[in-house]
Amino acid sequence: MIEKLMHKYALSRQGAKDLIKGVVACTLQNISFMFPVTLLYLFVKALLNGNVRNNTTFFVGGAIICLFVIFCITLWQYNSTFLATYVETGTRRLALAEKLRKIPLSFFAKKDLADLTSTIMADCTYLETAFSHFIPPFAGSLISTVIIAISLFFFNFKMALASLWVLPVAFIIVGSSAKVQEKLGQKSMKAKMDCANGIQECIDTIADLKSNNAEERYLKTLDKKIEKVESRALKSEFGTAIFVSSAQMVLKLGIATTALVGSLLLVKGELDVLTFFVFLLLVSRLYDPMQAALINLAAIISTKTNVARMNEILDHEVQSGDTKINNNGYDVVFNNVSFAYNDDNKVLNNVSFAARQGEITALVGPSGGGKTTISRLAARFWDTSSGTITVGGMDISQIEPETLLKLYSIVFQDVTLFNTSIMENIRLGKKDATDEEVLFAARLANCDEFANKMPNGYHTEIGENGCNLSGGERQRISIARAFLKNAPIVLLDEATASLDVENETLIQTALSRLIKNKTVLVIAHRMRTVENADKIIVLSNGTVAESGNPNELMNKNGLFRHMVELQTASQNWTI
Numbered sequence: 001m002i003e004k005l006m007h008k009y010a011l012s013r014q015g016a017k018d019l020i021k022g023v024v025a026c027t028l029q030n031i032s033f034m035f036p037v038t039l040l041y042l043f044v045k046a047l048l049n050g051n052v053r054n055n056t057t058f059f060v061g062g063a064i065i066c067l068f069v070i071f072c073i074t075l076w077q078y079n080s081t082f083l084a085t086y087v088e089t090g091t092r093r094l095a096l097a098e099k100l101r102k103i104p105l106s107f108f109a110k111k112d113l114a115d116l117t118s119t120i121m122a123d124c125t126y127l128e129t130a131f132s133h134f135i136p137p138f139a140g141s142l143i144s145t146v147i148i149a150i151s152l153f154f155f156n157f158k159m160a161l162a163s164l165w166v167l168p169v170a171f172i173i174v175g176s177s178a179k180v181q182e183k184l185g186q187k188s189m190k191a192k193m194d195c196a197n198g199i200q201e202c203i204d205t206i207a208d209l210k211s212n213n214a215e216e217r218y219l220k221t222l223d224k225k226i227e228k229v230e231s232r233a234l235k236s237e238f239g240t241a242i243f244v245s246s247a248q249m250v251l252k253l254g255i256a257t258t259a260l261v262g263s264l265l266l267v268k269g270e271l272d273v274l275t276f277f278v279f280l281l282l283v284s285r286l287y288d289p290m291q292a293a294l295i296n297l298a299a300i301i302s303t304k305t306n307v308a309r310m311n312e313i314l315d316h317e318v319q320s321g322d323t324k325i326n327n328n329g330y331d332v333v334f335n336n337v338s339f340a341y342n343d344d345n346k347v348l349n350n351v352s353f354a355a356r357q358g359e360i361t362a363l364v365g366p367s368g369g370g371k372t373t374i375s376r377l378a379a380r381f382w383d384t385s386s387g388t389i390t391v392g393g394m395d396i397s398q399i400e401p402e403t404l405l406k407l408y409s410i411v412f413q414d415v416t417l418f419n420t421s422i423m424e425n426i427r428l429g430k431k432d433a434t435d436e437e438v439l440f441a442a443r444l445a446n447c448d449e450f451a452n453k454m455p456n457g458y459h460t461e462i463g464e465n466g467c468n469l470s471g472g473e474r475q476r477i478s479i480a481r482a483f484l485k486n487a488p489i490v491l492l493d494e495a496t497a498s499l500d501v502e503n504e505t506l507i508q509t510a511l512s513r514l515i516k517n518k519t520v521l522v523i524a525h526r527m528r529t530v531e532n533a534d535k536i537i538v539l540s541n542g543t544v545a546e547s548g549n550p551n552e553l554m555n556k557n558g559l560f561r562h563m564v565e566l567q568t569a570s571q572n573w574t575i
Contacts, residue, residue: 001016001020002016002017002020003016005019005020007311007315008307009127009130009131009135009303009307010092010127010307010310010311010314011088011092011127011131012088012091012092012095014087014088014091015084015088015091015092015131018080018084018085018087018088019084019131019135019136021080021084022077022080022081022084022131022132022135022136022140023135023136023139023140023143024080024140025073025076025077025080025081025136025140026077026081026136026137026139026140026141026144027139027140027143027144027147028073028076028077028140029070029073029074029077029140030140030141030144030145030289031144031147031148032066032069032070032073032074033070033285034148034282034285035066035069035070036063036066037278037281037282037285039059039062039063039066040281041274041278041281042059042062043059044274044277045274046059048274077136080136081131081132081136081137082132084131085128085131085132086128088127088128088131089124089125089127089128089131092124092127092310093120093121093124095314096119096120096124096310096313096314097120099313099314099316099318100116100313102318102319102320102401103313103316103317103318103319104317104318104319104381104382104383105376105381105382106341106382107316112197112200113200114193114196114197114199114200115193115196115197116313117196118192118193118196118309119309119310119313122192122306123306123307123309123310124310126303126306127303127306127307127310130299130300130303133296133299134296134299134300134303135296135300137289137292137293137296138293138296138297138300141289141290141292141293141296142293145167145286145289145290145293148282148286149164149167152164152279152282155275155278155279156265156271156275156279158261158265158270159258159261159262159265159271159275159276159279162254162257162258162260162261162262163254163257163258163279163282163283163286164254165254165257166250166251166253166254166257167251167254167290169247169250170247170248170250170251170290170294171247171294171297173243173246173247173250174243174244174247174294174297174298174301175297175301176243177239177240177242177243177298177301178301178304180239180243181236181239181240181298181301181302181304182301182304182305184232184235184236184239184240185236185302185304185305186305187232187235187236188229188232188233188235188236188305189305189306189309191225191228191229191231191232192229192232194225194228195222195225195226195228195229198221198222198225199222202218202219202222236302240298240302243298244294244295244298247294248291248294251287251290251291251294252287254283254287255280255283255284255287258279258280258283259280262276262279262280263276319380319383319400319401320400321397321398321399321400321401321403321404322398322399322400322403323400323403324403325394325399325403325404325407326394327391327392327393327394327407328392328393328394329357329392329393330357330391330392330407330488330489330518330519331354331355331356331357331390331391331392331393331519332354332355332361332378332389332390332391332489332519332521333353333354333355333389333390334351334352334353334354334374334377334378334387334389335352335387335388335389335390336350336351336352336386336387336388337350337351337352337377337384337386337387337388337389338350338351338384338385338386338387339370339373339377339382339384339385340385346385346542347370347373347542348370348373348374348377348542348543349541349542349543350387350543351370351374351387351539351542351543351544352387352544353537353544353547355378355519355520355521355535356519356534356535357488357517357518357519358516358517358518358519359519359520359534359535360515360520360522360530360532360533360534360535361519361520361521361522361533361534361535361536361537362522362523362524362529362530362533362535362536362537363375363521363522363523363524363536363537363539364523364524364525364527364530364536364537364538364539364560364563365538365539365540365545365559365563366540366563367525369539369540369541369542370539370542371493371523371539372413372493372523374521374523374539375410375491375493375521375523377389378396378408378489378491378521379404379405379408379410379491380396380397380399380401380404380405381401383397384397391404391407391489406487407487407488407489408487408489408490408491409429409481409482409483409485409486409487409489409490409491410482410490410491410493411475411478411479411481411482411490411491411492411493412478412493413493413494413523415466415474415475415477415478416465417462417465417466417469417474417477417478418465419461419462419463419464419465420461420462421456421458421459421460421461421462422442422447422451422454422457422458422459422460422462422477423435423438423458423459425462425466425477425481426438426441426442426447426477426480426481426484427484428481429441429480429481429482429483429484429485430484430485430486433484437484438458438480438484439458441480441481441483441484442458442477442480444480444483445476445477445479445480445483446476447473447476447477447480450469450470450473450476487518488517488518488519489518489519489520489521490515490518490519490520490521491521491523492520492521492522492523493523494523494524494525512532526567527563527564527567530550531550532550533549533550534549535547535548535549536548536549536550536553536560538553538558538559538560540559545558545559546558546559546560
């Protein structure tokens with residue numbers, strides 16, 4: 001049962017146990033609400049028999065005990081549902097974040113930031129509501145109703161049948177809405193995601209929208225997405241209301257049939273007034289929570305979409321492997337590697353080459369040739385579709401990704417910085433680095449030039465994603481991280497793309513001092529960046545078109561020479 005609840009409602013093991021406790025607490029609470037009815041029945045019976053005065057102490061004491069029991073059970077119910085759900089929501093968000101950390105990056109290529117943020121925040125919030133307001137009260141109402149219904153059959157079979165026949169009918173009506181609610185929920189979620197993506201895209205591209213006078217046109221499109229969210233929400237509510245309202249109307253018929261059958265039995269002498277009174281009292285007390293239970297059932301059904309989104313993350317396969325490395329050296333070797341982001345889009349096809357320790361291996365070629373993909377595969381951001389990649393003879397697919405990444409210093413083309421100081425952004429490369437080590441790495445990356453001009457030097461806050469810095473300054477911080485980490489394998493993905501010629505030369509000079517006895521894999525579009533490389537791999541359409549040192553490739557009169565000549569011609573172009 002625990003395992004089923006964990007998967008059905010995307011709960012942790014403790015959350016599933018707490019949910020069961022909540023159900024038990026809600027069941028006992030509903031049953032405790034019947035204690036006053038039982039006491040009232042005894043009071044009326046004593047009143048009719050003229051024994052009230054002789055049993056005053058019993059009734060007063062009984063009333064106090066009922067109140068005390070209800071208070072204690074209600075307090076337990078509150079702790080078992082509301083307080084427990086807050087803990088579970090936090091646990092669930094942490095579990096999702098931890099799972100995202102271990103999921104292959106190929107998963108993120110299919111998801112966008114708004115979608116994942118919505119899953120961690122909005123879907124978990126909905127889980128919190130379901131955990132506290134929907135599932136335990138519904139299950140508690142259902143179980144307590146079954147227990148009370150069985151007891152009613154002992155009182156009078158015909159009256160019990162007249163009172164309870166509406167319950168299964170009402171639940172069947174709401175239960176039959178599952179497929180309708182699922183479709184409505186999926187459409188509503190899609191509308192919400194489209195809207196969230198539109199809002200995020202608007203914020204991210206506001207400068208481009210302004211520069212192209214496209215704000216008004218874009219906002220009209222965004223307005224339509226917002227209106228669609230509202231429209232889908234109304235349709236979802238209306239679709240649910242049709243079933244719930246119909247079920248509640250059927251439920252109301254139970255009072256009528258109870259009164260009608262009770263009146264007939266009373267006339268025939270088959271039922272006494274006291275029993276008739278008790279049934280009317282119980283039915284009125286029984287149907288109120290059941291109306292809420294029907295709403296809860298509809299709400300529980302609607303959680304299927306949210307749970308499915310969370311389970312998509314929680315059930316996704318993770319990259320695992322050995323936490324101990326056994327490499328012999330740091331040569332990176334690709335052996336017949338093929339890779340596709342999906343079945344219809346093969347990016348690499350039987351790629352083989354070796355990036356030797358102590359050498360600079362450059363990857364060049366037309367856009368879309370697979371250069372960046374190779375660097376990502378080398379660091380096991382993705383796993384190959386076929387073939388093997390080894391580091392010092394060690395198959396990287398057998399090594400746990402975080403352990404493997406200790407061997408790599410990586411500089412991405414797109415730099416990500418944090419809203420903290422320059423010092424702390426560089427320290428990301430080595431969390432326990434001293435200030436002296438950070439400053440040394442910064443100087444090697446030529447960060448002094450701009451950092452010393454800042455109000456607080458290296459302790460200056462640089463804004464969200466380094467918004468207070470230029471593209472070249474941001475990239476130099478990223479390069480400084482790689483220097484600080486000082487790993488034996490260096491991956492540079494267009495590392496100098498945003499630098500001017502002077503700074504590019506300074507960075508390359510610093511790199512030449514640091515890469516001694518290291519394996520360096522450089523991705524570049526500008527041919528002057530790789531003119532001193534020991535080996536160049538020319539990629540075209542996902543295959544190795546050429547390989548060799550710069551002089552060899554220039555003499556081949558192939559793709560590499562053609563690219564060099566094109567870039568030389570473009571450098572001579574003037575307005």
